[in-house]
Amino acid sequence: MIEVKNIDKSFDGNHVLKNVSAVFDNGKTNMIIGASGSGKTVLMKSVIGLHRIDNGRIEYDGRNLPDMRMSDVRLLRREVGMLFQGSALFDSLSVLENVIYPLEMFAKTTKEEMVERARFCLQHVDLKEKSYNLAPSEISGGMQKRVAIARAIALQPKYLFCDEPNSGLDPQTSLIIDQLIHEITREFDITTIINSHDMNSVMEIGENIIFINKGEKAWQGSKEDIFHVDNEDLNNFVFASELYKKVKKANS
Amino acid sequence: MNILQDTGSYALLMKRVLVAPDRWRMFFRQFPKELEKLGLQSLPIVIIISVFIGAIMTIQTKLNTENPLLPTYSTGLVTRDTLLLEFSSTILCLILAGKIGSNIASEIGTMRITEQIDALEIMGVNSANYLILPKIAAFIFMMPFLVIFSMAVGLGGGYLVGVFTDIITTADYLLGIQYAFIPYYVFYSLVKSVVFAFLISSVAAYYGYYAYGGALDVGKASTNAVVNSSILILFFNLLITNLMLNQ
Numbered sequence: 001m002i003e004v005k006n007i008d009k010s011f012d013g014n015h016v017l018k019n020v021s022a023v024f025d026n027g028k029t030n031m032i033i034g035a036s037g038s039g040k041t042v043l044m045k046s047v048i049g050l051h052r053i054d055n056g057r058i059e060y061d062g063r064n065l066p067d068m069r070m071s072d073v074r075l076l077r078r079e080v081g082m083l084f085q086g087s088a089l090f091d092s093l094s095v096l097e098n099v100i101y102p103l104e105m106f107a108k109t110t111k112e113e114m115v116e117r118a119r120f121c122l123q124h125v126d127l128k129e130k131s132y133n134l135a136p137s138e139i140s141g142g143m144q145k146r147v148a149i150a151r152a153i154a155l156q157p158k159y160l161f162c163d164e165p166n167s168g169l170d171p172q173t174s175l176i177i178d179q180l181i182h183e184i185t186r187e188f189d190i191t192t193i194i195n196s197h198d199m200n201s202v203m204e205i206g207e208n209i210i211f212i213n214k215g216e217k218a219w220q221g222s223k224e225d226i227f228h229v230d231n232e233d234l235n236n237f238v239f240a241s242e243l244y245k246k247v248k249k250a251n252s
Numbered sequence: 253m254n255i256l257q258d259t260g261s262y263a264l265l266m267k268r269v270l271v272a273p274d275r276w277r278m279f280f281r282q283f284p285k286e287l288e289k290l291g292l293q294s295l296p297i298v299i300i301i302s303v304f305i306g307a308i309m310t311i312q313t314k315l316n317t318e319n320p321l322l323p324t325y326s327t328g329l330v331t332r333d334t335l336l337l338e339f340s341s342t343i344l345c346l347i348l349a350g351k352i353g354s355n356i357a358s359e360i361g362t363m364r365i366t367e368q369i370d371a372l373e374i375m376g377v378n379s380a381n382y383l384i385l386p387k388i389a390a391f392i393f394m395m396p397f398l399v400i401f402s403m404a405v406g407l408g409g410g411y412l413v414g415v416f417t418d419i420i421t422t423a424d425y426l427l428g429i430q431y432a433f434i435p436y437y438v439f440y441s442l443v444k445s446v447v448f449a450f451l452i453s454s455v456a457a458y459y460g461y462y463a464y465g466g467a468l469d470v471g472k473a474s475t476n477a478v479v480n481s482s483i484l485i486l487f488f489n490l491l492i493t494n495l496m497l498n499q
C-alpha cells in the first residue's frame with residue numbers, strides 16, 4: 001500500500017501538483033486519470049522519487065520516501081518496477097538484455113539464472129523467442145510495451161507503476177496489455193498504479209480511481225460510481241466520447 | 253538561464269558523477285566503447301585539420317615575412333611554436349567541442365527525453381555516474397594522444413610544403429622546427445588539453461542530462477553545450493597560460 005499525503009510539486013514557479021493526497025491499495029489496479037497535461041506523469045514520478053517533492057509525505061507501507069537516505073531509496077527501488085510512457089527501453093541493448101539489465105543490477109544469481117528469469121518474463125508477456133535478440137528499434141510499439149512490462153516485473157516488484165501503458169496501441173493490443181497488468185497485479189499481490197486517459201481501460205481494469213484535474217485531486221472512487229458523480233470536470237472528462245454519453249443515458 | 257544557478261546545478265551533477273562506480277564491471281564495459289567513439293573516431297578530423305593548418309601556416313608565415321634579415325629557420329620555428337602552443341591544444345579542442353560536445357549532449361539528452369535515464373534511476377543506478385563518468389574518463393585519456401598526434405601531423409603538413417612547392421626548402425623547414433625547441437611547451441599544451449577535455453565532456457553531459465521536452469530541446473541542449481564549452485575553453489586558456497607561461 002502506498003499513501004500519499006498533501007504533496008506539492010512545482011517547476012520554476014509552475015505549480016504542477018497542488019496538495020494531492022491519495023491511497024493506493026495492494027492487489028488492486030489503482031488508476032490515475034486526467035486530461036493531458038494535468039500532472040499524471042509528474043504525480044507518478046514524484047511518488048517514485050524521480051522528482052523531489054516540495055512538501056508532503058509518501059509512505060510505502062509506512063516508510064516515508066522523502067525522509068529516506070539515498071542508500072535506502074536504492075533498496076526501496078529494488079521493490080519497484082515501472083513501465084514508462086514511451087517504453088524507455090535501452091537502445092543499445094537487445095530485447096533480452098533489456099530484461100536482464102535490472103537483474104544484473106540487483107539480483108545475486110548466476111548469469112544462467114538471470115537469462116532463465118528474463119526468458120520466463122518475456123514468455124509471460126507473450127513475446128516469441130525470435131525477437132529476443134533484436135534491438136528495440138526493430139520491434140513494433142506494442143512489442144516494445146511488452147518488453148517494458150517484462151523488464152518491470154523481472155525483479156518481482158511489490159510496487160508496479162505504469163505510465164499510460166496503452167498510449168499509441170490499437171484497441172485490441174491495449175486490452176491485452178491492460179489485462180496482463182491486471183493479472184500480474186492479482187497474481188503477485190502488487191500495488192499497481194496506472195496512469196491513463198483511456199476510459200476503456202478504466203472500465204476494463206480500474207478498481208480504485210483517482211481523478212486529477214489541473215494538478216489537484218478532484219475525485220476518488222470506484223468505476224461503478226464514476227457515472228453518477230456531480231463533478232463537472234470529471235463529467236467532461238468521462239463523457240467526452242459519444243459512447244460514454246450513451247452509456248450514461250442508458251443508465252439513467 | 254541564470255549563470256549562478258547553472259554553475260550550482262553543474263557542480264551538484266559533478267558531485268554525483270565523480271565518485272567511484274557502484275559496479276566497476278559496468279564501467280569497464282562502457283569505457284572501451286567511449287575510447288573508440290570519442291577518441292579513435294576523432295582521429296580522421298584531427299589528421300585532416302592538422303595537416304592543412306600545418307601547411308597553410310608554413311606558407312603564410314613564409315610569404316608574410318619576406319625579409320632577408322630574418323634567419324632561414326624562422327618559418328619552421330614559427331610554425332612549430334604555433335602548433336605546440338595554441339593550435340594543437342586550444343584550436344583543436346574548439347573543433348572537438350563541436351564534434352564531441354554535440355555528440356555527448358545529444359546522446360544523453362535523447363536518453364533523458366525518452367525516459368531511459370529515469371528507467372536507470374528506477375533500477376537503483378546512479379545514472380549520472382554510469383552514463384557520464386566513462387565519457388569524461390575516456391575523453392581525458394584520449395586527449396593527450398590526439399594532441400601529440402595533431403602536433404606531429406601538423407609539422408608533417410608544413411614539411412609537405414617544402415616537398416611540393418618552392419616556397420620553402422625542406423632543409424630550412426627541418427632546421428626551423430628543431431631550432432630552440434622548448435619541451436615545456438608540449439607539457440603546457442598537454443595540461444591545457446586535459447582541462448579542455450574535462451570541460452567539453454562534462455559541460456556537454458550537463459546540458460544533455462538536464463534536457464527537458466522533445467527532439468528540438470535535445471538540439472538546443474547540444475547547441476548550448478558547444479557554445480558554452482567553447483567560451484569556457486577560451487577563458488581557461490587565458491587562465492592557464494597566465495599561470496604556466498607568465499613567469
Ligand SMILES: Nc1ncnc2c1ncn2[C@@H]1O[C@H](COP(=O)(O)OP(=O)(O)OP(=O)(O)O)[C@@H](O)[C@H]1O
Pocket residue numbers: 011014016034035036037038039040041042043085197464
Ligand atoms: N521536468 C519538468 N520540468 C518542467 N516542467 C515539467 C516537467 N515535467 C512536467 N512538467 C510540466 O508539468 C505539467 C504536467 O505534465 P505531465 O507530464 O505530468 O502531464 P500528464 O498528465 O502526464 O499528460 P499526458 O497525458 O500528456 O502524459 C506540464 O505542464 C509540464 O509542462
Ligand SMILES: [Mg+2]
Pocket residue numbers: 040041042085163164195
Ligand atoms: Mg504523462
